[in-house]
Every structure is written in structure tokens, then in C-alpha cells.
Amino acid sequence: MADLVAPSGEALPGQLDGRRVVVGPADAPAQGRAAHGRGSYGPPRPRIPGRRTADAGEPGTRHIFLSIGTLAVIYELAGPGMGFAGIIGVILLILGFTSLSVLPFNTAGLLLLLLAAALFVGEVLTPGIGLFAADGRRH
Template identity: 45%
Template structure:
């Protein structure tokens, strides 16, 4: 979302509608529902699709999957109240979504003042937004003119999509298992190099998928393995080609992480929303 907003700003686009879509997700991914609620509260104009719901914003510990501590919940509730008050929304409902996990359908959200309107698609939304006045961070006001606006959909780049696949926790144990086996094979029969390089890469990917390593450390580790292999290659010239393959693979993954770091300055967190 930050990357899309930055691209729109660079292109001189004034209005950036953000669609938070989580329909069809399993109940185990309630962190997506909760993040959607807080993002919606913070929007200048909040709209919901017919039949959708909003709420259930109680933070969950990413390591245990259980509800976070009372201290974390209180802090999250204060944040929800703050952004809701800034947009003149119902602060009581915002607090209840965090503390009690309350969720309501679209019609009830409009009645409570948690969101502004219901729109079936982006065309209806743009027509409803036309003529509305919003207040910016510097207290200035802007009147939206969206009736005839053209819509350009932003799609993430290949690096971000690849990271989305690699960060899937379901792949973590596969990466860790294969990485461990490859590393053990290298230790049992040293000198091949290729299995050791693949093992290191898979282990790093596994830890990243589990959320043990933040993105910056994972990228640094991949770059470190690249330079480590560069030192090993001259010592074992007979298998230099295999070392080179592992070296290039490690450096490629490091570059992917580097692109993510440059484009997304958001800090990491151990909580799911």
C-alpha cells in the first residue's frame, strides 16, 4: 500500500482509493480482517461493499497465535480511538473492535458512523465521493472531483510478489527441512559446495518464512553467504562452477530483499492484526 501511494504521488495523482479485499479468506487469517478495520478507520473517506463486515481488530501474538497481552491491547485500542477521532468516526466502536473483537456488517457500520458509505463497485464509489471535502494533515481542505476520474490499478512488482510467496509460513518447514538435509550432506561429504550453498539459502528462507528473521537480517545473511562463497571458490577450483551457481543464487535473493527494503520503510512487528 505504501509503495502504491508513493507511485501515485510521484505521478501527480491527488486521490488514491485503497481497496482492502479479504473475502473468502479462512477464519485463521483474522489478522487481515483486523488490519483492514484499522486502515479503514484512518481513511479520509471510508466505504464498504454490500454484504461485507468490519471489526475484529484484536491484536494476536505472531509466535503463539493467542490474544496479545493486555498492555498491547490497550495500546492498540488507544491507536484505534485516535485515528477514528481524527476522521470524526465512532470512537466507541473503534475501541470495541480492539478490546472485544466486535464486528458489524456494512449497514450497521454506516449507521454507527464507523464508515461513510456503501458502494457496490469503484464506479459507484467515485460518483459518491465527488464533491466531498476532506481535511488533510496540514489542516487544509480539498474538495474531491472524482465523477469522471480515470482509474489506474496499481500492481506490485515482481520482487514484492516473490517475497509474498516466500513469506508463506506453510513453506517454512519445507525450507528448513530441505536446508537442514542439504547442510548435513555437505558436512558428511565436504568439498561439493553446491549442497552447502543451497542449504544455507533454504535455511535463511525458512527462518524468514517463520518470521524469526526480519527482512533486513535475511537480506544481509544472503549477501553474507554470497561473499562467503566468493572466498571459497578459489580454494576449491574443481567445483568452482557449482559454487558459482550457489553464489549467484544467494546474491539474487539478497537483491530481492534489498528492493523490498528500499521500497517499504515500514518497521517490522511481532504482532498480527
């Protein structure tokens, strides 16, 4: 049973405005154009965090994370002392393996938290001005 027929997808939100929708024991006014904001019918665009998550899962981004992460770790191992390249490399490798679905989200979050804790411990044990926890360099 259909209550209304719209000639196009763009006309449907306008026809829904002002109608009452019964859901269970309560009824509420339908929000046609107000719900979509754009005035067009269709799924809303994902918010910025959703788009960034979708971008991280694209094949090109995955392989860039893995490539730059691997190169940064190799650079750190070849010339120890900077620290910054090694930390960025580890973070990019964790993100790359997570985007490949090799590493679950919960495990990736735990590894990132452990890395942050290790950097804070390194800052406490190393005399400095607080930059070790920020970028990994020993001063």
C-alpha cells in the same frame, strides 16, 4: 455528509469519474474506473513481489524451506566436495528462519551478503573458471 450514494460497490467508481476532490488548498479530478483498472471497487491485488513475499510466509512454504535446507546441509556434511547443496541449504535455512520471524529481515539480508562475499573470496583464492562463486564447486 455524503455527496453520492452508489447502489453497489461496482457502480461507485463510475459515479466518481469526473468529480473534483478538494485536498488541502488544491483540487484534483477523481479517478474512479481508471484508478482500479478492473472497473470494480475494492483493494487492488498485490504486485508480484508482494505476492511472493506473502507466499514465503505461509506455513507450508516455511517448513519446506527449513526441511530442504536442513537436508541439503546434512547432505553436504555427509559427502563434502559438491558445495552446491551446502550453499542452497544455507540460503533456504536463512529464508526459512526469516519467514518464521526468528531472523529479522535486515539480519537475513546481511547474512546473504556475507555468504556472497565469502563465495567471491573463495573464488579468488581457488584457481578455477569462475564456477565457485556461482555454485560452490571446487574445480
